[in-house]
Amino acid sequence: MEIFVQQIVNGLVLGSIYALVALGYTMVYGILGLINFAHGDITMIGALVALTVAQVMAAAGLPVPLILAAAGAAAILVCAVIGLTVERVAYRPLRRAPRLAPLITAIGVSILLQYSAALVWGKQYIAMPELWVPHKLTLAGAQFTALQLVIFALACLIMAGLILFIRYSRMGRAMRATEQNAEVAGLMGVNTHHVIAFTFVLGSAIGAVAGLMVVLYYGIGHYFMGFMLGLKAFTAAVLGGIGNVGGAVLGGLLLGVIESLASGYIGDLTGGVFGSNYRDVFAFLVLVLVLIFRPSGLLGRHSGDRA
Amino acid sequence: MKTAFLKPLLLSVAGSVLLWGCGKEPAPAPKPAAKPVQTVKIGSASPLTGPQAHIGIDIRNGVQLAIDDANAAAIEIGGKQLKLELVAEDDEANPTKATTVAQKLADAKVAAVVGHFNSGASIPASKIYSDAGIPQISPSSTNPKYTQQGFKTTFRVVAHDDQQGPTLARFAEKTLKVKTVAVIDDSTAYGQGLAEAFEKTVTAAGIKVVAREHTTDKDTDFKAILTRIKGKNPDLIMFGGIDPQAGPMIKQMKQLGIKAKYIGGDGMQTPNFIKLAGDAAEGAMASIPGLPKEQMPGGKAFLEKYKAKFNQDVELFAPMGYDAVMVFIDAMKRAQSTDPVKFLPEIGKTAYQGVIGPIAFDDKGDLKNGPITIYVVKEGKWEPLETVSPGAAAEQPPAPAAK
Numbered sequence: 001m002e003i004f005v006q007q008i009v010n011g012l013v014l015g016s017i018y019a020l021v022a023l024g025y026t027m028v029y030g031i032l033g034l035i036n037f038a039h040g041d042i043t044m045i046g047a048l049v050a051l052t053v054a055q056v057m058a059a060a061g062l063p064v065p066l067i068l069a070a071a072g073a074a075a076i077l078v079c080a081v082i083g084l085t086v087e088r089v090a091y092r093p094l095r096r097a098p099r100l101a102p103l104i105t106a107i108g109v110s111i112l113l114q115y116s117a118a119l120v121w122g123k124q125y126i127a128m129p130e131l132w133v134p135h136k137l138t139l140a141g142a143q144f145t146a147l148q149l150v151i152f153a154l155a156c157l158i159m160a161g162l163i164l165f166i167r168y169s170r171m172g173r174a175m176r177a178t179e180q181n182a183e184v185a186g187l188m189g190v191n192t193h194h195v196i197a198f199t200f201v202l203g204s205a206i207g208a209v210a211g212l213m214v215v216l217y218y219g220i221g222h223y224f225m226g227f228m229l230g231l232k233a234f235t236a237a238v239l240g241g242i243g244n245v246g247g248a249v250l251g252g253l254l255l256g257v258i259e260s261l262a263s264g265y266i267g268d269l270t271g272g273v274f275g276s277n278y279r280d281v282f283a284f285l286v287l288v289l290v291l292i293f294r295p296s297g298l299l300g301r302h303s304g305d306r307a
Numbered sequence: 308m309k310t311a312f313l314k315p316l317l318l319s320v321a322g323s324v325l326l327w328g329c330g331k332e333p334a335p336a337p338k339p340a341a342k343p344v345q346t347v348k349i350g351s352a353s354p355l356t357g358p359q360a361h362i363g364i365d366i367r368n369g370v371q372l373a374i375d376d377a378n379a380a381a382i383e384i385g386g387k388q389l390k391l392e393l394v395a396e397d398d399e400a401n402p403t404k405a406t407t408v409a410q411k412l413a414d415a416k417v418a419a420v421v422g423h424f425n426s427g428a429s430i431p432a433s434k435i436y437s438d439a440g441i442p443q444i445s446p447s448s449t450n451p452k453y454t455q456q457g458f459k460t461t462f463r464v465v466a467h468d469d470q471q472g473p474t475l476a477r478f479a480e481k482t483l484k485v486k487t488v489a490v491i492d493d494s495t496a497y498g499q500g501l502a503e504a505f506e507k508t509v510t511a512a513g514i515k516v517v518a519r520e521h522t523t524d525k526d527t528d529f530k531a532i533l534t535r536i537k538g539k540n541p542d543l544i545m546f547g548g549i550d551p552q553a554g555p556m557i558k559q560m561k562q563l564g565i566k567a568k569y570i571g572g573d574g575m576q577t578p579n580f581i582k583l584a585g586d587a588a589e590g591a592m593a594s595i596p597g598l599p600k601e602q603m604p605g606g607k608a609f610l611e612k613y614k615a616k617f618n619q620d621v622e623l624f625a626p627m628g629y630d631a632v633m634v635f636i637d638a639m640k641r642a643q644s645t646d647p648v649k650f651l652p653e654i655g656k657t658a659y660q661g662v663i664g665p666i667a668f669d670d671k672g673d674l675k676n677g678p679i680t681i682y683v684v685k686e687g688k689w690e691p692l693e694t695v696s697p698g699a700a701a702e703q704p705p706a707p708a709a710k
Contacts, residue, residue: 003538006563010530123356125551130585136564143564218527220555220583222358228525263531267520276532277494277521 002141007264008257009139013148013217015256016155020210021233022240022248023162024203030179030243031199033099034091037106040230041113042082042204044223046075046211048121051128051221058129067131068212075208082113083204087197110230117223128219151213158206159249166245175199179243232283239287241300250298259283345387347645348394349374349632350412350441352405352422352432355397358524358551361579361622363424366446367395368617369628370421375616377636385643389636398428400524405432413439418639418647421631424624426450427496433461442651444634446627449573449596450500454671462654462668464627464634464661466596466677468497471572472504474679474695475545475594480512482693483568485542489518491532491556493548498524501572502547517541524549529556530563537565549574553591554583561587568592576682576689577623588684592692596677597663599691600626605662630661 024039050071057067090109094102135146166172177185178195186192214229215221232255240251262282266274274281290298351370353363374391382389394415398405405428412420413435420436420443423429429448436443437458445453445463449471454461466474479485488509492502506516517539520532533556536544544560544567546553553575560569569591576593584591600606600621609629613621638653639645659666667675682689 003534006534006537007531010534014528014530123358123360125358125554125579125583127554127583127585145562218555219558219585220527220551222527222551224525225527260531260534264535267518267535275519275521276535277523279531 003264005140005142006144007260009142009144009148011257011260012253013144013151013256014260015236015253016152017210017213017217017252018229018233018236018256019159019249019252020155020206020213021229022237022252023159023245024207025234025237026240026242026245026248027175027199027203029237030245031175031182031196032091032102034102035106035234035242036091036200036203037103037230037234038086038109038113039203039207040226040228040233041110041117042079042086042226043207043211043214043229043233044221044226045082045113045117046079046204046208047215047225048117048126048211048221048223049078050075050208050212051126051215052121054131054215055126055129058131064131072209072212075212076205079204079208079211080201083200083207084197087200092193092196110226114223114226121221121223123223126221128215128221130219131216147216151217154209155213158209159245162202162206163245171195171198235284235287238297239290241294241297244297244299247297247299254298255283255286258286342383342386342388344390345384345645346390346392347639348392348415348417349635350415350417350420350422351393351395351628352398352408352412352420352428353424354400354428355395357399359400359424359549362447362577362624363397363400365622365625366421366424366628367393368613369446369621369625370395370632372613372616372625373629373632377632382636382640384639384645389639389645391632391636396422398423398425398432400425400428402427402431405429406435408432409435412436413441417441418645419443419635421446421628423448425495425497426453426500429453429461430456430496433458436460440647440651442635442638442647442654444631444654446631447573447624448497450496451504452496452500454673458672460651462634462672464630464663464666464674464677465573465624466679467673468500468504468572470677471594471596471679472501472506473508475501475570475572475681476505476508476512476514478592478594478681478693478695479509479543479545479570480514483543483570485514485568487515487517487539487541488543488545489520489536489539489541489567490516491520491522491529491536491544491546491548493524493546493552494521495524495548497572497574498547498549500547501574502545505545505547522548522552524552526552527555529559533559533563533565536567537563541567543568543570546571546575548572550577550580550583554580554588557584557591558587570594573623578620578689579622581684581687581689588687591684592681593689594679594681595623596674596679597627598678598694599680599682602691602694603663604660609662626662630659630663630666633661634659634666 028036053071053074090105174190174195178192182192236251236255237248240247263276263279351367353366355363396408398408409432424447426448429445437460442460449468451467451469490502490506492498518536571593573595576595581588637659638650641653642650680694681692683692
């Protein structure tokens with residue numbers, strides 16, 4: 001039982017990180033119909049920036065809360081600037097181009113970001129300094145750390161805040177209007193360029209926070225880490241219904257828990273035929289099944305040619 | 308993409324070797340009648356980029372050092388002065404890339420190759436070297452299959468996993484006295500080979516393998532498999548893999564409150580492991596073929612020489628890379644030829660006193676009686692715990708290493 005609880009805890013923490021990254025994919029897709037493949041790599045840059053800041057400040061012996069705040073702020077700032085630049089330079093000129101052009105551009109941007117990071121940080125795994133001794137808590141026999149709790153709580157807070165923001169703020173309303181029909185929204189006086197740029201900045205900033213969480217949680221960073229993370233988050237977004245913010249949250253948490261349970265129990269259930277190395281297969285199998293029965297994802301509405 | 312910007316780097320490395328060699332040449336000029344010079348290319352193949360680059364570069368540096376030493380010694384073979392030239396290639400720890408690199412080295416007509424680092428790279432590449440008649444000494448590949456393919460050109464200067472895995476297993480049985488183990492590997496030829504050899508011996512000794520898990524050499528999230536292992540509560544967790552996984556893994560073990568001991572092979576016995584694991588590394592154990600660096604017959608002098616030249620410490624396999632070149636030169640001397648056809652048969656007859664100790668090969672090309680040392684992390688450093696010689700290990704309790 002406690003192992004089961006432990007796997008659920010692992011899955012929820014992992015899933016909340018997936019969900020944060022998935023938000024970036026889903027918001028951009030909702031408004032532009034573009035899958036921004038560079039988003040995973042923006043998260044990676046956020047992670048590495050946070051890691052570097054933490055390394056420098058920890059070496060100087062500064063207090064931990066200050067380090068965390070500075071690392072987070074630096075990551076958010078850098079990622080927001082990169083998100084804005086990528087949108088302005090790579091995607092905006094292609095706004096009226098065929099759908100395939102921005103998609104391929106996105107893949108190009110992803111590779112560009114990866115190898116730029118490789119030039120700056122090198123290709124080695126980089127270790128995050130240990131900022132504090134992990135504080136262990138026990139719940140129903142499952143061990144979890146205060147860090148896991150903080151990651152999960154912060155992720156929930158950000159997701160809830162984002163949903164409220166989109167529903168009630170002026171900018172949120174503009175985002176929804178642009179999503180429904182950019183041209184009409186433009187005619188009604190919404191500056192769609194601003195709205196789209198803002199969406200990129202917001203998604204990248206949330207990605208930066210996810211990046212900080214990854215390096216805190218796993219204690220390690222690498223120029224290629226954004227690839228798999230991005231792929232999983234994209235899967236989560238599709239699972240929940242891409243374009244739907246609540247769907248990204250649900251999809252992320254679900255994917256994390258499925259993965260965690262799969263690697264924990266797949267060996268026992270199949271009598272050792274499949275091992276824990278099949279967990280990704282299992283996660284993608286669930287995706288395939290969901291898409292067969294609900295082609296636009298769990299919470300996605302049917303949206304004609306966009307699905 | 309990767310190779311595109313790597314090429315200038317490699318060229319500049321090769322170029323600087325060339326320049327260095329040229330700069331050196333005028334020195335013996337004052338001697339009357341300088342001997343004709345014979346240039347011989349030595350290939351070095353290891354990962355120079357990617358997560359294992361630090362280990363691959365270490366090997367290349369060892370080869371470089373040997374070549375510089377040999378050139379400075381002005382060795383004469385067949386009446387001509389030997390001038391060695393390094394051709395360093397990057398296999399990215401990738402089996403597919405390894406065969407490309409092997410073909411490149413064969414096309415460049417190298418006389419001999421030191422490499423590759425990974426078993427998964429050495430094995431596919433060895434066919435190409437064998438077809439081209441180029442002798443290959445791997446400084447580090449420990450998968451038994453490497454020398455079991457029937458090629459006359461494959462050698463290694465480390466003990467292999469059929470020696471290393473069982474040594475770890477016997478250590479777990481006799482010294483740690485564990486009753487249950489969990490075994491994890493990284494799904495690579497090296498990791499899986501090591502884990503399987505370990506598993507076989509512990510099972511034979513009556514120790515129960517309560518969990519058998521797999522991860523990959525790219526993963527950094529092991530929480531799920533570790534949680535599963537936690538449920539089985541083993542005395543020891545054995546990992547067959549490399550430090551980028553081994554480091555985060557032990558960290559996550561401690562976070563989950565797993566109290567089991569942690570042991571692995573040579574792939575995690577690196578300073579990088581301690582850097583990645585932080586305080587969690589304390590008490591982790593790993594075996595490494597060969598004697599402790601400091602206890603190698605030529606160790607101390609080698610470490611100093613290496614540091615002076617490259618301004619960094621030996622990571623792992625530089626001494627093996629160095630000795631591999633020296634074994635080639637030794638064979639060339641005896642054959643009085645730099646033609647692989649002529650000196651290849653001599654490599655099998657090697658009886659050379661290297662940095663790592665006496666080097667001799669059995670009929671398959673494996674190092675005879677390669678010792679294996681088990682290390683433990685103590686106060687943030689790898690300290691030798693005990694040294695076992697595979698021949699003697701079966702019956703006698705291993706002798707503690709001299710401190």
